[in-house]
Amino acid sequence: MRKQLLTIIATGLTTLVMAGGIVTNTNQSATYVRMLARDASTSIDAVYFNPAGLVKMENGFHLYLSNQTIFQKKTIENKFPLLNESKYVGDVAAPLFPDFYAVYKKDKLALGFGIQPNAGGGSAKYNTGLPSFEIPVSVIPASLTANGITTTKYSADINFDGSSVFWGAQINASYAINDMISLSLGARAILAKNTYNGFLKNILINPNQPAFGANYNGANMVPATQFFTDAANTLNAWSTGATSYYNGLEPIVNGGGGSTLLVNGTSVGLTSDQITQISGLLVAAGVPQSQIGSIDIQTAQATLGAAAPVFAGKSAAMAANATATADKEVDAIQTGTGYTPIIGANLTFGDKLNIGIKYEFRTKLTLTNDTKVDGTGLFPDGGKLRYDIPAILSAGFEYKILQSLRFASGFHYYFDKDAVIESAPGVKKDIEGNLYEIAAGLEYDITDKILVSAGYLYAKTGVGKGFQTDLTHSLTSNTVGFGGMFKVNDNLSLELAGLFTMYNSDSKEIDYSAYGVPSAIETYNRTNVLFSIGAAYKF
Structure with missing residues (x-):
């Protein structure tokens, strides 16, 4: 039962939002949202996408601010046969996902500054939990039934609500x-914060074992913790009684009364109440009621002697189950700081073709727990978890087909395999291969003041089945974006954009032999919608 919230510790929640690799967000401007190919940008969002291209901007001081509102729905379906429901839905919301850029350009030199959510940026809520939370609860009825306590139903209140944002603050210096040819050198500081609030409580079952209490008759849904506590107390009393009667029957057996039938025990000194209690213990030990009349005292003593440690062992197991099914809550924060060196180059060929190249080094990041409540024991206060941001290589070009029509394309490669991403302290997640993206976009000037654009991005994940879990998974996707820009005047321009991402579902076969089920298929899918607004101003 300690596994209920185990998946939480593995996530870092850094894949909540949205474009990019298994950790990284690359949707870092409204211009990107409407075009999806910005790797050769020579506008102000080049602070993030193509720092070396900033030298192509006009001299002066430039500011840019945009925000994205993101809605994502994650659907997990698990075919584990004992679950009440097979489908789980998580809603991800990021109403605020801002980017801010500032650039000072003077002749051959450009200085750029940016603040953006490089990973995370949203909150995820699973109102009914996840399969990994519920499966350990769902096996309780079958486990009890297999041990002679017929149980057919369960229910539980399961909830998980988490948020994540890895803020990045970067500076670049670019020189023509x-x-x-122009080159750039920069660095980014990452300030990471994950928050976790989750619970598993009010586990109810319908056990049929009146010997542990009259309420446990199979008709009532009762708290699992209370049932297991009452069972432990009853079994402990049986163990104590069996031991006591075993010792009490010793003189009778040694005195030659062992062959006397138990039901005739009053003839050798037993009281009627003692005979009734011993008979009840024998039935609890598995002796059929119909055979009690034929058991002699010596057999009864041996049976009680063997049953006493069994009762004691089952009492301890029931006590452990009572603890395991008690309400579990988590209220924890993880924080960490990392640094990313960034280098870039920009190549311009005439007045039609521009090429941008950027490499971001791996960000080594360690998250530290600040825990207020941890009913699972999985978030020790001060505990540490490694969660690197992979290195990224991006390259792209922009080609001016006509004076009013531009085509852009880009390629992004994420070195996921080289990053240390832990599922638990000291346990590196299995990542088979690296993720890559291919993007293309068109931008057209309708008038001198109005332009429209559209783009497409294909993302191919390479993580493999071992990486996928119900809360952390990476899916191949296709994204389309569209939007436009309006130039209010020579200094101010406004942008509106939107995009929609279609994900390819993925599935894996999970070994559940520990729960008595050989395996079950788990399927992952999601949808994503994003809207953005932005403004650029030149002084």
Whole structure:
């Protein structure tokens, strides 16, 4: 039962939102949302996408601010046969996902500054929990039934609500060596914060074992913790009684009364109440009621002697189950700081073709727990978890087909395998391969003041089945974006954009032999919708 919230510790929740690799967000401007290919940008969002291209901007001071509102629905379906429901839905919301950029350009030199949510940026809520939370609860009825206590139903209140944001603050310096080549050098500081609030409580079952209490008759849904506590107390009393009667029958057996039938025990000194109690213990030990009349005292003594440690062992197991099914809550925060070196180059060929190249080094990141409540024992206060942001190589070009029509394309490669991403302290997650993206976009000037654009992005994950879990999974996807920009005047422009992502579902076969089920298929899917608004101003 300690596994209920185990998946939480593995996530870091950094895949809540949205484009990019298994950790990284690359949706870092409204311009990106409407075009999806910004790797050769020479506008102000080049602070993030193509820092070396900032030298192509006009001299002066430039500001940019945008926000994205993101809605994502994650659907997990698990075919484990004992679950009440097979489908679980998580709603991800990020009403605020802002990007801020500032650039100062003077001749061959450009200085850029940016603040953006490089990972996370949203909150996820699973009102009915997840399969990994519920499966350990769902096996309780079958487990009890297999041990002679017929149980057919269960219910539980399960909830998980988490949020994550990895803020990045970066600076870049870009220099034009000549009209064709410019280079950039920069760094980003990552401030990471995950919050976790979850509970598993009010586990109810309908056991049929009146010997542990009259209420346990199979018709009533009762608290599992109370049932297991009453069972432990009853079994402990049986163990104590069996031991006591075993010792009490010793003189009778040694005195030659062992062959006397138990039901005739008053003839050798037993009281009627003692005979009734011993008979009840024998039935509890598995002797059929119909055979009690034929058991002699010596057999009864041996049976009680063997039953006493069995009762004691079952009492201890029931006590452990009482603890395991008690309400569990988690209220914890994880924080960490990391640094990312960034280098880039921009190549310009005439007045039509521009190429941007950027490499972000791996961000080594360790998250530290600040725990207020931890009913699972999985979030020790001060505990640490490694969660790197993988290195990224991006390259792209922009080509001016006509004076009013531009085509852009980009390629992004995430070095996921090289990153240390832990599912638990000291346990690195299994990542088979790296993720890559291919993007293309068109931008068209309708007038001098109005332009429209559209883009497409294909993301191919390479993590493999071992990485996928109900709360942390990476899916291949296709994204389309669209939008436009309006130039209010020579200094101010406004943008509106939206995108929609279609994910390819993935599934894996999970070994559940520990729960008495050989395996079951778990399927992952999601949908994503995003709206954005942005403004750029030049002084």
